[in-house]
Amino acid sequence: MTPLLDVRGLTKHYAGPHGRVLHALEDVSFTVAAGEALGVVGESGCGKSTLGKSLLRLVEPTAGEVLFEGEDVLPLSRRAMAAKRRDMQMVFQDPFGSLNPRHSVGTIVGEPLAIHGMPGGKARVAELLDQVGLPADAAGRYPHEFSGGQRQRVAIARALALGPKLLVADEPVSALDVSIQSQIINLIGDLRRAYGLAMIFISHDLSVIRHVSDRIAVMYLGRIVEIGPAAQVFEAPAHPYTRALLSAVPRRPGAAQPRERIILHGDLPDPSSPPPGCAFHGRCPAAMPRCSVEPPELVSRHVAETGGTAIAACHLHEHADAPALEPA
Ligand code: SF4
Ligand code: MG
Numbered sequence: 001m002t003p004l005l006d007v008r009g010l011t012k013h014y015a016g017p018h019g020r021v022l023h024a025l026e027d028v029s030f031t032v033a034a035g036e037a038l039g040v041v042g043e044s045g046c047g048k049s050t051l052g053k054s055l056l057r058l059v060e061p062t063a064g065e066v067l068f069e070g071e072d073v074l075p076l077s078r079r080a081m082a083a084k085r086r087d088m089q090m091v092f093q094d095p096f097g098s099l100n101p102r103h104s105v106g107t108i109v110g111e112p113l114a115i116h117g118m119p120g121g122k123a124r125v126a127e128l129l130d131q132v133g134l135p136a137d138a139a140g141r142y143p144h145e146f147s148g149g150q151r152q153r154v155a156i157a158r159a160l161a162l163g164p165k166l167l168v169a170d171e172p173v174s175a176l177d178v179s180i181q182s183q184i185i186n187l188i189g190d191l192r193r194a195y196g197l198a199m200i201f202i203s204h205d206l207s208v209i210r211h212v213s214d215r216i217a218v219m220y221l222g223r224i225v226e227i228g229p230a231a232q233v234f235e236a237p238a239h240p241y242t243r244a245l246l247s248a249v250p251r252r253p254g255a256a257q258p259r260e261r262i263i264l265h266g267d268l269p270d271p272s273s274p275p276p277g278c279a280f281h282g283r284c285p286a287a288m289p290r291c292s293v294e295p296p297e298l299v300s301r302h303v304a305e306t307g308g309t310a311i312a313a314c315h316l317h318e319h320a321d322a323p324a325l326e327p328a
Contacts, residue, residue: 055088149177171203265283277295
């Protein structure tokens with residue numbers, strides 16, 4: 001079956017100062033099925049936001065394909081792409097910056113309907129506000145009258161107005177108080193089920209990702225270094241970087257033993273001069289001599305312990321069954 005989204009070799013290079021080239025995204029491939037939630041995790045600067053924006057062409061990728069329902073959206077005209085955005089919507093980290101302060105909430109939520117000439121008007125706006133847990137009188141009020149969590153509810157209502165098939169959420173709770181984060185995460189989960197929405201949920205925080213993802217992709221320096229079912233990635237991480245990220249996340253209550261904390265030294269390398277070999281080698285506790293020379297490929301491997309398939313780019317992840325052309 002054709003996946004809802006099929007991303008192939010997506011690459012984004014930015015021109016940097018002094019003729020340098022920033023490798024923000026490098027050969028990223030994955031699929032998302034209809035109704036599926038893919039969590040994308042990695043440190044700040046690893047390319048997660050560039051990935052989200054590239055899918056909707058809010059930045060223009062340098063190379064690759066973004067097949068949505070089998071059609072590559074990258075060659076589409078601006079007009080055709082604008083029409084596609086009925087089906088592909090995005091929610092951002094900063095719910096204040098993404099809402100026009102001079103427009104009422106009713107105008108903001110109703111704007112996509114007006115732009116796309118969709119019927120419904122005020123009644124549809126009231127329905128959307130109700131679905132995101134805002135009072136009906138919110139329509140006549142302005143963004144500054146609301147808390148951060150409520151503003152994110154407004155942004156979510158606007159994103160859902162056109163009944164999209166895919167929602168890209170880029171750090172949607174990172175700017176919110178911890179006490180509010182779980183409310184918004186639960187809301188997104190409920191709406192996703194109600195609308196049968198597929199989602200790409202981007203976060204630097206694995207403990208957030210865990211609650212919303214069917215599968216998880218781990219990014220490092222513009223590349224996916226591991227991808228797999230959420231339980232598999234959490235219980236049997238295959239890549240040393242994933243293990244390090246996970247070691248900072250508290251285990252579920254009742255887990256047999258706590259994870260040993262793996263502290264990573266150093267920062268993300270400069271994306272304008274990615275290290276040779278495995279980009280993680282300078283920080284990897286398991287690095288071997290070949291790691292600084294030979295770039296590891298993403299390969300899939302059967303994991304006896306879980307009965308599942310782990311897909312990772314690491315020389316330790318050897319004895320691979322086959323190249324990972326199609327992520328599981
Ligand atoms: Fe570490 Fe080498 Fe694996 Fe890279 S390829 S993650 S440096 S062991
Ligand atoms: Mg970001």
